[in-house]
Amino acid sequence: MTEQAKVPAIRFAGFTDPWEQRKFSEIVDVCSGRDYKHLDEGPIPVYGTGGYMTSVSEALSHNRDAIGIGRKGTIDKPYLLKAPFWTVDTLFYAIPKSDINLEFALCSFLNVDWKSKDESTGLPSLSKESINETVLSVPNVVEQNHLGNFFADLDRLITLHQRKYDKLVILKKSMLEKMFPKDGESVPEIRFAGFTDPWEQRKLEDIANRVTRKNEGESDLPLTISSQYGLVDQRTFFNNQVASKDMSGYYLLRKGEFAYNKSTSGDSPWGAVKRLVRYEKGCVSTLYICFGLDGADPDFLVTYYETDRWYKAVQMIAAEGARNHGLLNIAPNDFFDTALILPPSREEQELIGLFFARLDNLITLHQRKLELLQNIKKSLLDKMFV
Structure with a gap:
């Protein structure tokens, strides 16, 4: 202006x-x-x-x-x-x-x-x-009409991308429900062709190893778990560093390893399990339960913990009323004793993990397009008006 x-x-x-x-x-x-x-x-x-x-x-x-x-x-x-x-x-x-x-x-x-x-x-x-x-x-009514039509077209484009994004989110939610066996069942409703064996119950300790390595000056990146975005930089997420400046007593998590945050929320009634993918390494609170994988596909396990199929096992080890300001009272040994259900075939695990990884990438792509259009609109509202 x-x-x-x-x-x-x-x-x-x-x-x-x-x-x-x-x-x-x-x-x-x-x-x-x-x-x-x-x-x-x-x-x-x-x-x-x-x-x-x-x-x-x-x-x-x-x-x-x-x-x-x-x-x-x-x-x-x-x-x-x-x-x-x-x-x-x-x-x-x-x-x-x-x-x-x-x-x-x-x-x-x-x-x-x-x-x-x-x-x-x-x-x-x-x-x-x-x-x-x-x-x-x-401005005069003719210029108003030009501006009005332009922004109406832009709004329609934003709405179109919003609908595409919403449909993909709904599709993912539906497939999470149908591609994992329901409680008490051993086969999912939808399955890749060629796989017929029933899924097996395994304890987490059978496929994972606990990570308790301490950070000894190797990293100064404080991590926190977001139910939506996974393991993220605490300073960016909270616009502040909640963790202590001295993180020598924190666990050091490496890329590909998992962390369980026992804090509950509306999106995560029994906490959240996420894998570190954004950074090579970082520090997490010792309140988190951390682990690496030995005997399962990591993408499959990422997806498994996005379903509600693991809630019942955690619910059984979380004592009734044992919450402290939204933090579940769950001991690491009890958590590793929880039962999971997974395909016996590593190939089927990998196919499921790959399917949801690609779907997540598609959702992220549409989300970025939507955010770009929204930012363009915000900028043009500033530059095309007095």
Whole structure:
């Protein structure tokens, strides 16, 4: 943006006029949402600050699209509302005036730091007045339409990649369920051709060896386990180093070895087991149970611990109520005594491991494409608006 001339840094060819300074009250009518609980079920979607909630029999806006913006709670995530719709009382809906392009109005809302206009000391909140009095710059309607159409196309592309990513995540979840035997069974629902032998129960100690080597100045990389990303640099993940600066008492983990974090979370009700793949070596807390593999395919075991098939075995050794601030009370010997179920054929293990490794790579590829498009949009919102 050129501040004095009131023009954006990037602009469609043919447009040279400066943008006009206006208030949001001049480009939209901000309307209040209402309670919907007195309404019958129906085809009209009800929206809150987090998106779609339910469907009812009546609409607040019958034929005029709008932008939803939080009145209370989440106030910095405006989004498009297609009529007919109903909004709850914590979500304003802003209807563009006749000379304002809907998508341009949405982009204008996205470009405002609404959190800076929070008027509460507790739950974030916005008032109609704070929205209406916010100043923005507006081009003529033809340029608005160009911008609106451009960002609508970009949003459709982002949505397309989001759907591809979501489908792959759902596919993985489904295949994890079907390619590993259910509790009490010895063969999976889906299997690679040529394998018919029942899967076998093995104790972890039969295929793994415990790692207890101490870090003696060999590494200064503090690692932590994320249920989503695996073993990651603690400094980057927490934006801070939680581990002690002196990590001489920590376990030294080498690439390819595993660690079990006994801390529970919503995603990991019985903790998480992950393999070190991002770094050659690193340090982990001695609260972790670490091991290397002797008698199983590592990619298979990575996938096995992404299923819930090992939960029951861990549940049996975790004493009822034996949790300390979300940390399971599990002794290493008991953990290595847990039973796993795996194919007797190393070849089948490798095929399963390879299948999920490739699926993970595909998911990561689509995730990166999605993040790239989202970053492009964020950058262009900054450069194509005043």
